Structures are given as C-alpha cells and as structure tokens.
Amino acid sequence: MGDFDDLLSANADYAADFKLQGFDGVARAGVAIVTCMDSRIDPLRMLGLEPGDAKIFRNPGGRITPQALEAIVLGVHLLNVDRILIVPHTRCAVATSTEDELRRRVSESAGVDASWQPFHVVDDQVRALAEDVAKVTSHPLVPATVRVGGFVYDVDTGRIDQKV
Template identity: 75%
Template sequence: MADFDDLLAANAAFAETFELGGFDGVARAGVALVTCMDSRIDPLGMVGLSPGDAKIFRNPGGRVTDAALEAIVLGVHLLGVERVLVVPHTRCAVAGATEPELRRRVAESAGLDVTWQRFHVVSDQLETLAYDVHRVTSHPLVPDSVTVGGFLYDVDTGLLERQV
C-alpha cells in the first residue's frame, strides 16, 4: 500500500484548495487539445489555460486516433468545444524511431517477444500532422464552425508553431 503514499499525500494537499467541485465539465475556453503523453508537455500551461478550460486527449505521438476523434465529437456537441489544437512535439520517441527499433527496446525491457505489438511510429511529423488535422476537419460530426489547427510544440523552448 505504501507504493502510492506520496501521491495520496499530494492529493490530500490538492483537495484542501480544490475549487472545481460541482463544475459541469464544459470546456470554459471552448478548447480541445490532442497532444502526446510526454511528461515535458503541460497542455494547459502552454496555452495559458487552467483546469476546467479545455478538454485534453493524450496518447503517444499526439495522434488523432479513433478514440481522439470520439473525444473531439463529444467535446464539440456536449462540452462546448469550438477550437481544436492538434499538437505533436519535437524530440518525440514515436517520431524519432522506427517500429522495429521500438519493438527491440521494449522487448529488451520486457524480456518478451513483442513483435505483435504495434507502436504507430511517425516517419514524417508534418505530413502526419496535416493528415490528423484533416481527420478532424473532414469528420461528419465536426461542423465547419469548429476551428482546427495543427501545431508543433518545441520541448526545448516551450513554443508552439502553427504548421496546419
């Protein structure tokens, strides 16, 4: 049970000043953000938002997967989303390695055959970003009134650069 004591203690301190109780979950800033799971990324902080302002979907590579599209559609129709940012980042592991490389590294760590596991590497980040933005803009349940942009986040400077 001690494995999580530090996190539970931090949570107790967090809860002492918690102010989102009873909040309806609507994205107060009308923003949804799809980005990578990389711990160098602070999705709200990088665009000057706070908890409650945006819907955030994270996955390896910051890809617009089917699950991300589902989240965007729900956000648009039920949670006040009017703008969508798709944000991969520099020095991303899934953009800087090949599928065989990632499988080899995971296999070494796991001590198992992982040839069956797919890691969805990205060979060209900007081409993939354009494709992912198109997936959102062309989705029949995302109306033209929703603004969608593709950005690259620089993990070394903290800056976003619009690409699409």
C-alpha cells in the same frame, strides 16, 4: 505501506485546499487539445489556460485515433468545444524511432518478444499532422464552424508553431 502513499498524501493536501468544485465539465474556453503523453508537455499552461478551460486527449505522438475522434465529437457537440489544437512535439519517440527500434527496445526491457506490438510510429511528423487535421475537418460530425489547427510544440523552448 501502499504503492501510491506519496501520491495519496499529496492528494490529501490538494483536496484540503480544493478550489475547482462547481464546474459543469464543459470546456469553458471552448478549446480541445490533442497532444502527446510526453511528460515535458503541460497542455494547459503552455496555452495560458487553467483547469476547466479545455478538453485534453493524450496518447503517444498526439495522434488522431478513433478514440481521439470520439473525444472530439463529444467535445464539439456536448462540451462547448469550437477550437481544436492537435499538438505533437519535437524529439518525440514516436516520430524519431522506427517501429522495429521501439519493438526491440521494449523487447529488451520486457525480456519477452514485443515484435507483435504496434506503436504507430510517424516517419514524417508534419505530413502525419496534416493527415490528422484532415481526419478531424472531414469528420461528418465535426461542423465547418469548428476551427482546427495543427501545431508542433518545441520541448526545448516551450514554443508552439502552427504547421497546418
């Protein structure tokens, strides 16, 4: 018995009815989404998109990190992206905890000191979102023709509100 047998079994069913072959990997709808790793977020379906339509980059909090910018630059220049949505969400642990709280909780779970581990918490989600939008729009390799928006996804209603 392997640790992943249930998932591999599900994958076999998925592959038996596979219909996504033949794509070339570009974002067919021209969309890139940067959002949180939160399991309540379904990035494609929340925007009426399907596999093949969008580039998706996820991390805790849906932040514009150096790696997110790498993805965006590749998306814009090589993968057909011309609209970018940055989408943090309500009730996000990264935006509702302090750095010390997360370190304490992880320390308790791990049974070892986690005080050295950064989690990059956000104390003002909309301000952080505005800063993240600016990181993208001011990037020298993101042309002004690319439209960038900052949004908050409500995990209780499914709605997305544009904030920036």
